[in-house]
Amino acid sequence: MNAQITADEARARLDALADPKILAVNERHGDDHAVNLTKLRALAKDIGADQELARELWAGGGSAARLLAILICKPREFGRDELDAMLREAGTPKVHDWLVSYVVKKSKHAEELRLAWFADPDPVVASAGWALTTERIAKKPDGLDLDGLLDTIEAEMRDAPERLQWAQNHALAEIGIRNPGLRDRAVAIGEKLQVLADYPTPPGCTSPFAPTWIAEMVRRQAE
Template identity: 75%
Template structure:
C-alpha cells in the first residue's frame, strides 16, 4: 500500500498555480489538474485504508483522490454523514455525493436526513440526491410538494442550496411532462440564475431555458 506521505508528495509535485487560480474562482482550494489526479487514482486502484488516511489529512486534493480510490460501500452511514458535514469545498462535496453516497445502500436514508438539515450546504446534498431520484426512481416522491418548497424557498436560499434546488426544478420539468408547465412558470417568476453567464454552445442553468432545451433534444428525431 502506498504511504500517505508519498502520495501527498506526489500531489504537491502536481500543484499548478494556474490551475489553483482557476479552481479558487469556484471555491476549490487546490491546484492539481483533475485529469492528472484521476491518473494517480487509476494507478493506485482501490485502497480503502489509504483513502481514509488521505481524507483525514483535510487537504482538498488528497480528499478528491480519496474519493476516487475508496470503496463506497465500506463506509457506514454515520461515517458518510460526518464526511459530508466536513466537506465544505464544492468539488469535494460534489464528488462525495456523486461518487460515494449515490452508490451506498443507505443513500435514501441519508437523502432524507440531509434534505431537512438546517445547514444549507448539507441540505444541498439532500437536494442533489432528490434530483437523482426525480430522474431515475421517482416512485414515492411528492413532486408537487417539492415544487411547493422550491417555489417558496429557492429565491432566497443560500447559493449552494439555491443551485441544488434549481437543478431539481429543472429535472422535474425535463422528466415529468405533467409538471413541466408549472416548473417553467416557477422558474420564470423567480428568475433564479436568469442572468447566469453561459458560454457559447452551453445550456443556461436558468430553469425555463434548461427545461425547454433538454426536452427539445429528447424529442428531436
C-alpha cells in the same frame, strides 16, 4: 495498481502535481486544490481502489488528498454516520460535489442520508439532500411527492443560499424535463422566480435558468 503506496507517498505525488495556475483558477470558484483533475484521476487509476488509504487521506485533510480519497475509495464500505461526518467536513464545493456524486449515491445509505440531509438547517448539507433527491427524480421517482417539492422550491429557492439554490434549481429543471404533466408548472415557477435568468452562459452551452434548461432538454429528447 500500486497497493503498497502510503498516505505520505500519495501526498508527495500530489504535491509534485501542484500547479499555482490551477490553484488560481480554482480559487475563483471557492476551491483550493492545485492539481489538474485529469492528472488527479490518472494518479487514482495508478493507485487503484484502496479503502484504508482513502480513509487515511481523508482524515489528513486537504482538498486534493480528499479528492484522491474519493476516487480510490470503496463507497459501500462506508457507514452511514461516517458519510454524514465526511459531508459536514468536506469544506470546498468540489470535494462536496464529488463526495455526493461518487460516493454517497453509490452507498447503501443513500436514501437514509437523503431524508436526513434534505431538511438539515445547514444549507450546504441540505444541498446534498436536494442533490440526492434530484437523482431520485431522474432515476427512481416513485414515492416522491413531486408537487410538494415544487411547493418547497417555489417558496424557498429565490432566497436560498447559493449552493442550496443551485441544488433546488437542478431539481426544478429535472421535474420539468422528466414529467410532462408538471412541466408547465415547473416552467412557470422558474419564470416567476427568475433564479439564474441572467447567469453568463458560454456559446454552445445550455443556460441553468430552469425554463431554458427544460426547453432545451425536451427539444433534444424529441430529436
